Amino acid sequence: MNWLTDVNERARQRIEEISRLPVYRDRHLTLLTDLYQLTMMYGHFREGRHEERVVFDLFYRQNPCGNGYAITAGLEQVVWYLYNLRFSDADLAYLRSLNMFSDEFLQYLKNFTFHGDVYAIPEGTVVFPNEPLLRVEGPIVEVQLIESAILSFINHQSLIATKARRIVEAARTNDGHEDNPVIEMGLRRAQNVDASVFGARAAIIGGCVSTSNLMAAESYHLPVAGTQGHSWIQSFPSELEAFEAYASAFPDDTVLLVDTYDVLRSGVPNAIRVGLRLKEEGHTLKGIRIDSGDLAYLSKRARKMLDAAGLTETKIIASSDLDEYTIRDLVTQGAEIDSWGVGTNLITSIDCPALGCVYKLVAQEVNHVLEPRIKVSENPSKITNPGRKKVLRLYVDDHAVADLIALVDETYDPSEPLELFDPIHTYKRKVIQNYRVEELLVPVFQGGTLVYELPELPEIQARVEVQVEYFGSEIRRHLKPHGYHVDLSQPLWDLKQKLLHQWRGRRVAQSK
Template sequence: MSQASPVSRPLQRLAEVSALPAYRGRRAELLTDFYQLTMMYGYFRAGQQDQRVVFDVFYRTNPCGNGYVIAAGLEQVVWYLSNLRFSDEDIAYLRGLQQFSEDFLDELRRFRFTGSLMAVPEGTVVFPNEPLLRFEGRVFELQLIESAVLSFVNHQSLIATKARRIVEAARTNPVAPDGPVIEMGLRRAQNVDASVFGARAAVIGGCVGTSNVLAGQSFNIPVMGTQAHSWIQNFASELDAFRAYAETFPDNVVLLVDTYDVLRSGVPNAITVAKELAEKGVRLSAIRIDSGDLAYLSKRARRMLDAAGLADVGIVASSDLDEFTIRDLVLQGAQITSWGVGTKLVTSYDCPALGGVYKLAAREVNGVMEPCIKISENASKVTNPGKKKVLRFIVDGYASADLIALDDEAFDPSQPLELFDPVHTYKRKTIEDFTIEPLLQPVFQDGELVYELPPLENIRSRVEAQLKLFSSEILRPVNPHEYHVDLSQRLWDLKQRLLHAQRPAGAPR
């Protein structure tokens, strides 16, 4: 395919910190649920707007049956928080709703994000119930930002995770273990941002490029593409169409062979053109098959190409691919060397939402920060109270378990540590000779950005490095082994205490 950079050096065009001003500077102060504004107004009216609170972002269930999630979206959160202010137009709109007082609107006019944020870097492998972002600040501010923050983190983490599943499937291919996966879902994406940030997240998950030029421009991602069926149809013959394309892009000739008949027309014509090109010293890079049975057609096409002395010509496949179809094609010996993945990737078709939530963990009462718990009929929805951190224990180069602990807890790596399952507490294990990786990093401190946004290429590399920490059982795409995420003894005790103390006031037990 024609592309901004060859597949063999796929990420060289990723600039330092990417994203055009159009995306970096985009404002979204009203990208919030209306109840955030009504609550902000309530706190303001009660004189409680400066109360300090802690909110955690976490999710409860891995998407798509996967064993983990790849955290993504933090960069978008950083731009958003950095640009948060209300315009005159916003104030006028809110005034028009006739719900808010003028002094509240004045308070909004002064709005700046002055809070603190600890977050896991993008590209980190994370698990259910782990705080991925921890906000601390004025309730007035932290209430506003919930909805937008969740949308960014939920969306990009979901697509990065789905992309990873697809890339891992492509890596099982003995024909081309490094066969690249290219994101090409723009036309089925859920509107502009889903395609642009979806392409970014796909690269984090391991895709080498995108068909989406706006994503390429915005995030300096390699853009790739060849020709459509309409190009082939718009010439007197398939052969004429192939020749015209090869003349235009002699450096990287990929020919779409399925417009009329792959084996009786497309591949023979591609071979004819390859021979004509060879006389000029030009090489046919690949053929592309976009319909029909990809296992059968790729194997037959491979044989035809090989018989014509074109063993080095690649076969690009696309057509409703996802991780399951790719794995089956590989198992059936399909001779595919690179993969174009659209709809199923960009929408995360079989699991199109990640259920990240934003929950109150602590609140200031009479000047003291007190831990909060949210109880629920559904035991899995009970939250972990207090200001917390997440630690990853590495033993012999592998992640042994993650521990959610209170922020002020310390663990001595020179001493054995007993960990236990927070539900089935009889399940215990003791680890020794571990190193501790704290997952949460400072991003904002009292409104000041203290985090250097890594280039997209580094985020992508982080994913590869992170995944090496986990055993293949945890990375299995279907029915993976469950990774241990435990609570520290102190946090567990606190949770039990609050659970038993928390009873509806005045209600019968």
């Protein structure tokens, strides 16, 4: 068995393992696409062009939530989807019922599998606008079909991972340490089941330590967290009896919700009574949770009361419509909060509900040669970068200084000075020397064969922690972050100008 075969086998075993997870088991998503993907496929098939090779880039144009960067996520879903992409008999029967497609085309779809190449930036990587997060190459009908599904996967999870990262960093405002953990608690507010499970996964990638979502926890072997709701407290004759009953059921994992009636006059005093009984029996009151009111004031008072009673090990958990701004303010106000339960504002990315990834044709086969393609727009930000490209991250003294989008056949010698320039304001230039180059896009599928071994979730989360340290605090700040340099190589910039010049020439000729 040669090295590549061994890699392929490990990759296959890993995706088969993932396919058995509850969130994937017995699922079939081939028709998770828009109708116009099938109509375009059919049109290409009728014209005999369906085997022509094309190249598409998947990228986004603007960082979400006013952030200085994004965290890429969702590649696992993409890989699982492509690996299992087949038209079932039920799929074909439905397409036939639309009376839009010929029997010959439906027969072609019966034997359909993905034969293309996919290059992707690994999950958990810090990324920036206009960089290809995925580059997909293959027959046009295959590459066209998958557009909507892979956009959905990457858009959603990258958005939630980025939002989670903002919230996690806000919880570390004072010292940057990881002793102020964030718990994902958004299941009931997520837009649907998949948004809750994959959103929880993305939140863990962004830095959350646990989830309240049992399906997500089972699927991804995550720590699961939860206490009780106000209805539990209300269902007993008194708050104290509710606390006692819960502590009896979970003596080594008791967290008590103290704001059902009155945090300081009732909730905390009753929690202390229970905590002291647990202490006498050799247990510890793990924590109290405050879900309403002035969290800074209440947590400070509660901390004093707990400490005075000798319950110094009891933690204070806060919830109540938290986001990065509220958490950061509470931390800077000295709130005595040990961990944060964040739901709605995280799982929905409430202030930025869509990342806006797009999927654009950048090259097409003509007479067996791939020719670059460009999309032109009145909006300069929507003019695409043509050709087969790679993304290079440039480091000086182990600090990321710029990303360079370049054509795939370009080479760079780090021992030689490299001049970078702004692709819009080209007079803005700088020269770097003695730099290190990291190529971000890695092969995932080659000729339809999976060659990338998907990492475990803890590996992806650890990658985020390493990645963000390469970037300065001015890029990572939440309000008005400094813009990171994403430049085009000189050959790519020249190619783009050449195609724009040709387009202008054709437009002038057509107007005569």
